[in-house]
Amino acid sequence: MHARMEVESVERWDDRTMLRFTLTSLEDEPMEMAGMSFGVNAGLDGSMRSFRLVDPVGQRRWAPAGPGEIHLYGSDLRDMVWEPGVEYAFGLVYDRLPEDVQAVTVLGSAGLGEFAGVPVADGEPAPLPSRTPPELDEDGPEPSGRVELPMRDIEDGEAIDQEESGPVDVYGVREEAVERTGDGGRETVALRSDVLFDFDADTLDERAGKVLDDVVAETEERADPDKPPITITGHTDGKGTDDYNQDLSERRAEAVKEVLEAELGGGYEYVTEGKGATEPLLEEGGDDDAEARAENRRVEISYTFKQDVEPSADGEAGGSGESEGFQVPVEEAAEPAAFRSPQDAGPAAEAEDPEGEAEIAVYPFYRDGAFLVARFDITNTGDRLSATSDFYGDRRGGFPEFSVQDPASGTIYRQARLGGTGDDRYLLGNEPWPVVLDPGLPNHGVAYFTAPPGDLTEAVFDAGPFGKLTVPVEE
Secondary structure, X not given: OOEEEEEEEEEEOOOOEEEEEEEEEOOOOOEEOOOOOOOOOOOOOOOOOOOEEEEXXXXXEEOOOOOOOOOOOEEOOOOOEEOEOOEEEEEEEXXXXXXXXXXXXXXXOHHHOEEEEEEEEEOOOOOOOOOOOHHHXXXXXXXXXXXXXXXXXXXXXXXXXXXXXXOEEEEEXXXXXXXXXXXXXXXXXXXXXHHHEOOOOOOEOXXXXXXXXXXXXXXXXXXXXXXXXXXXXXXXXXXXXXXXXXHHHHHHHHHHHHHHHHHHOOOOOEEEEEOOOOOOOOOOOOOOHHHHHHHHOEEEEEEEEOOOOOOOOOOEOOOOOEEEEEOOOHHHOOOOOOOOOHHHHOOOEEEEOOOOOEEEEEEEEEEEOOXXXXXXEEEEOOOOOOOOOOOOOOOOOOOOOXXXXXXXXXXXXEEEEEOOOOOOOOEOEOOOOOOOOOOOOEEEEXXXXXXXXXXXXXXXXXXXXXXXXEEEEEO
């Protein structure tokens, strides 16, 4: 259903937090409220569980509260008919926000998007509407104007189930572009392919220049030309056929060798080889499959180091691979962002997937506290999707194939993760996903990444099969 959401208030009471908002159908005709009107895989059913509150500075997330896993306190959508143009008023109950939280971001269900910079007001407890308004009775008048929906209140003897409602800490996932390890008299420098190449490509990305310049300089400083060779080895992940992966790994190794040869000159000997997916660093197929595959996609440069060079320990000087579970110190986080609509800015970058089955339109990123907020529309341009399709993302709002790269350092930031699950099925974004299945209709996605340090004015958005896109970062 095409609808407009307006956030009216977030109120901190003595025993809870109240979110008040309205939804207005923008359809031309009345629509029956089905359990999945706002999403394919889940959505605005009677629980409204996918509306979340996010503290972008303290890096915490709250889910709607209830006495148990199923039922929630607040509005119940019920089986009703949505009339066009009518403003339906809702309320949801959350655990009481701490006093230090002055503003939150409201994550709306499915394609409703995010509402940044909502102030938290201290409110007085008030009775919740409990009776069904006559406009919703079968024989009542036609709804018009504003309709207050009934809400379930906390009854005597009940308590908010904090295990279900939170708060849940939100952590960043960071991957360094280069990792150096030592073994005996040789040293191996591993470069992430996601920094060097576009999806399924063997041509070096122009944005990889700084990373390669640093590697060339370090190789010249550390590699012993009198003890050849410098070996360049390509590796892929396990997707694709063995023959394809072998060929791709060889071509990527050759591309890196050409840069080394051009920059270092003829005083070195070089050997290239491809290993395909035969030597993975991490096992693929688990809960964090996207990150495991990203770790396995790499090009390694191996050489004997000079006698006067101190050997490196594993993970030294170039980063230690993935750094999971970090948070930005509160004093270093930016202020909560103000609300902004993606439609006001228009897309900053657009691309098609290689199969011609979808298009992506990416809006300018912006900082919200400790996070960098990515907003995009993905439109199905192929055949109708199945109801179980994840359509480039996870139904819980995760986009494990997507990442943000700091163009200055090459460091990769993956979607922020909820709690200590170590599981890329629990990421911070809007859910459910996808919203619509029909071709030609956009699915609006929102994904949160821990923001790189410094005054970032643009970032490289690795949109998986859509390729790498340079996206401006708004203040």
